Amino acid sequence: MKLRIGGYQDSRSVHTRAMRVLEASLKDTLGANIAVEFEENIAATGRKVADLLDLVESGALDLCYFSSSYLTARVPALGVLDVPFLLTDRARTRALLQGALGAGARIAAEVAANTGYTLLGFWDNGLRNISNRLRPIRIPDDCKGIRIRTLPSEGYHAAFRALGMEPVTIDIRDFVEAVASERVDAQENPLTNVRQFGLQKYHRHVTMTAHFHGIALLLCNANMLAGAAPQLRAALIAAAEKATQAQWDFATQDERESRAALEADGVTIADLDEAGRAAFRAAVKPLVERQLAALPPDLVALLHGAN
Numbered sequence: 001m002k003l004r005i006g007g008y009q010d011s012r013s014v015h016t017r018a019m020r021v022l023e024a025s026l027k028d029t030l031g032a033n034i035a036v037e038f039e040e041n042i043a044a045t046g047r048k049v050a051d052l053l054d055l056v057e058s059g060a061l062d063l064c065y066f067s068s069s070y071l072t073a074r075v076p077a078l079g080v081l082d083v084p085f086l087l088t089d090r091a092r093t094r095a096l097l098q099g100a101l102g103a104g105a106r107i108a109a110e111v112a113a114n115t116g117y118t119l120l121g122f123w124d125n126g127l128r129n130i131s132n133r134l135r136p137i138r139i140p141d142d143c144k145g146i147r148i149r150t151l152p153s154e155g156y157h158a159a160f161r162a163l164g165m166e167p168v169t170i171d172i173r174d175f176v177e178a179v180a181s182e183r184v185d186a187q188e189n190p191l192t193n194v195r196q197f198g199l200q201k202y203h204r205h206v207t208m209t210a211h212f213h214g215i216a217l218l219l220c221n222a223n224m225l226a227g228a229a230p231q232l233r234a235a236l237i238a239a240a241e242k243a244t245q246a247q248w249d250f251a252t253q254d255e256r257e258s259r260a261a262l263e264a265d266g267v268t269i270a271d272l273d274e275a276g277r278a279a280f281r282a283a284v285k286p287l288v289e290r291q292l293a294a295l296p297p298d299l300v301a302l303l304h305g306a307n
C-alpha cells in the first residue's frame with residue numbers, strides 16, 4: 001500500500017511536523033505494508049501551492065493540508081470560520097471543532113457533500129495578525145490605503161476592505177517575492193509564518209489583531225479512502241487523529257517561540273489595547289452582522305458558544 005502526501009512548508013513548520021507524526025503512526029501500525037511518499041513543499045518544484053487542492057481531489061495525491069478559506073465558496077458552512085474577530089480563543093476554538101456533535105461533524109459532512117474530499121481533521125493555522133512595512137497599526141485608521149496580501153476568501157477580502165485596506169490574493173509560492181518587492185505593503189498570517197517565510201526582513205511592524213483564527217483542513221481523496229482496505233482506512237483515521245492532536249500542540253508552542261524570536265530580531269510587535277480592539281470590531285460590525293445572517297442558525301449558535 002502506498003500513500004502520497006503533499007504539503008507547502010519545510011521541515012520546521014508545525015504542519016510538516018504533524019504530517020511526520022501521521023507518517024510514523026501509519027508505519028507503526030502497518031509496518032512494511034505501507035509506503036509513504038511525502039513531498040514537504042510543492043512550491044519547491046515550481047508549482048503553485050493551490051495546486052495541492054486539485055491534486056488531492058483528482059487522486060494524483062492522497063492527502064494534504066490546506067487553509068479552509070480556499071474552499072469556503074464551495075462549502076458555505078466553512079464561512080463560520082471566516083467571520084472576523086469572533087474566534088479569538090485557541091482553546092475554545094479547538095473544543096468547538098473537536099466536538100463530535102458540533103461544528104466539526106457538520107462541516108465534515110458538508111465538505112463530503114460538496115467536494116471530492118473526506119475531512120480527516122481541523123488543524124491550527126494560527127491566530128492571524130497583520131505585518132507591514134509602513135507604520136505601526138493600532139487603530140483602523142492606521143490601515144487606510146494599505147495594500148495587503150490575504151487569502152482568496154470573500155469574507156477575508158470584505159473584512160480588510162471594511163478597514164480601508166486594498167486586499168489582494170497571491171499564491172503562497174509567490175507571496176514572499178511580493179512582500180520583498182513591495183508589490184504589497186502588508187500581509188496577514190500567524191507569527192509562525194512571519195518567521196517561517198522570513199518576512200521580518202521586510203516587515204518591521206506586527207500588530208496582534210487576531211482578526212481570524214486560521215484553520216487548515218486535513219483533506220483526503222474521498223474515493224481512495226472509500227476504496228481502501230479496512231486495515232489502511234482504520235490506520236489512516238487513527239493516524240490523522242494523533243497528528244491533529246500533535247499539530248495543535250506544536251502550533252501553540254511555536255507561536256510563543258516565534259514571538260520571542262521576532263522581538264529578538266528587532267521587530268516591533270504591538271498588542272491592541274481594549275480601545276483599539278473595540279475600534280476594530282466596530283469597523284467590521286456591519287460585515288459581521290451580514291455574515292452571521294447568511295449562515296445557518298445552528299452554526300451561528302455554535303460560533304457564539306465559542307466566545
